[in-house]
Amino acid sequence: MGSSQTDGGYGLNVTPTGLAEQRLLLGDQIDQAIARVLAHGQFILGPEVTQLEQRLADFCGARHCVTCASGTDALQLLLMAEGVGPGDAVFVPAFSFVATAEIVPLVGAVPIFVDVSADSFNMDPSSLEAAIGLATRLGLRPRCVIAVDLFGQPADYDAIDAVAAPHGLTVIADAAQSFGASRHGRAVGTLGHHTATSFYPTKPLSCYGDGGAIFTDDDHVADLLRSLRVHGQGRSKNDNIRVGLNSRLDTIQAAILLAKLDLFPQEILERQARARRYSEGLGDILRVPEVQEGASSVWAQYTLVLQDRDELAALCRQAGIPAAVYYPVPLHAQPGYRRFPATPTGLTNAEWLAKHVISLPIHPYLDAETQDAIMQTVRRGLQAVGKLSLDAQYA
Ligand SMILES: Cc1ncc(COP(=O)(O)O)c(C=O)c1O
Numbered sequence: 001m002g003s004s005q006t007d008g009g010y011g012l013n014v015t016p017t018g019l020a021e022q023r024l025l026l027g028d029q030i031d032q033a034i035a036r037v038l039a040h041g042q043f044i045l046g047p048e049v050t051q052l053e054q055r056l057a058d059f060c061g062a063r064h065c066v067t068c069a070s071g072t073d074a075l076q077l078l079l080m081a082e083g084v085g086p087g088d089a090v091f092v093p094a095f096s097f098v099a100t101a102e103i104v105p106l107v108g109a110v111p112i113f114v115d116v117s118a119d120s121f122n123m124d125p126s127s128l129e130a131a132i133g134l135a136t137r138l139g140l141r142p143r144c145v146i147a148v149d150l151f152g153q154p155a156d157y158d159a160i161d162a163v164a165a166p167h168g169l170t171v172i173a174d175a176a177q178s179f180g181a182s183r184h185g186r187a188v189g190t191l192g193h194h195t196a197t198s199f200y201p202t203k204p205l206s207c208y209g210d211g212g213a214i215f216t217d218d219d220h221v222a223d224l225l226r227s228l229r230v231h232g233q234g235r236s237k238n239d240n241i242r243v244g245l246n247s248r249l250d251t252i253q254a255a256i257l258l259a260k261l262d263l264f265p266q267e268i269l270e271r272q273a274r275a276r277r278y279s280e281g282l283g284d285i286l287r288v289p290e291v292q293e294g295a296s297s298v299w300a301q302y303t304l305v306l307q308d309r310d311e312l313a314a315l316c317r318q319a320g321i322p323a324a325v326y327y328p329v330p331l332h333a334q335p336g337y338r339r340f341p342a343t344p345t346g347l348t349n350a351e352w353l354a355k356h357v358i359s360l361p362i363h364p365y366l367d368a369e370t371q372d373a374i375m376q377t378v379r380r381g382l383q384a385v386g387k388l389s390l391d392a393q394y395a
Helices: 019-040 047-060 071-081 099-106 125-137 157-167 219-228 251-261 264-282 309-319 348-356 368-384
Strands: 003-006 009-012 064-068 088-093 110-114 141-148 170-174 194-198 212-216 302-305 357-360
Touching: 009 368, 019 047, 019 251, 047 064, 047 212, 047 251, 064 071, 064 219, 071 099, 071 170, 071 194, 071 212, 071 219, 088 099, 088 125, 099 110, 099 141, 110 125, 125 141, 125 157, 141 157, 157 170, 212 219, 264 302, 264 368, 302 309, 309 357, 309 368, 348 357
Parallel strands: 088 110, 088 141, 141 170, 170 194
Antiparallel strands: 003 009, 064 212, 194 212, 302 357
């Protein structure tokens, strides 16, 4: 880890992602995998891409996996495959990474912001119901809901489906942070009608650049996606039967992911063990994240909710702990997004969480000594400022 106690406290050197440690384990395999691609030279949609798609589909039990250039593209390609466009409403949580909402106006549709649950950080189904009513009153066609599995835990798809199905909405799972998690025995990749994930370097399963994938059981949508990611190609190279994108996963990135996939199940267990340790070590003084009954999380983030998170943020900065705030501004308050409608029942939890969340570093290679030092720093700091019992009050 690299920790040294000084008069001022712990001078920790905590790595935020564990990628360097992972490279020590897998570096040779990854370098050899890249070298094989350099040797065969099929850099676009080479054999590793096909292999990876099969392995990922098998991993989660989806019928199809279609890889693409990023998690953002995965979401956009799905909206394109669903034919979403002008006059359509797409429901998105107000507390997420901007990509969840960004792709909606990009296809000409209107994002409508929905509130989240303060306990799970994920979409609140009753807020969704109200938002659907609003869309209809605005003269928009309710088409899709994009449920985000924030911080690694799947959204409550049963409850979301119960609201979405009577309105004929397609449920898209934004699983950028949750690939590898599950709900009631079903893996992420099979929980929505379609699922989008990201292999951005900080994600639980990551490549060395941008990358993404889509999972679906729908043969027709899978065919459309395979065409859309290659400029809307038809049967042959110069046959362009629809407007598409250039959005392939590079063969080199697929080779890297294949090498990492062998280790991924163990890495998930290691993340879960570290989350348990945090909760056992801090649960008496802080509100720690909850995993819903029947669900598992891959702990993309370990997120606390504090009345005064700025104090903890300052403390962590001082101690060399890379704590981070995801996300300090809810999407509906972002300058580029203020013009879009919000559910009439309000976005109180999204606004409140944006002010009060803070995530501690978590990754499969965080060693016990470092984690203990992080917890000690958090505890000592909170004690020092007389905030031992920070019981967050929800709005
Ligand atoms: C919830 C969420 N959705 C979408 C994305 C977009 O993924 P990418 O960065 O691969 O485009 C991310 C991550 O970056 C994310 O966290």
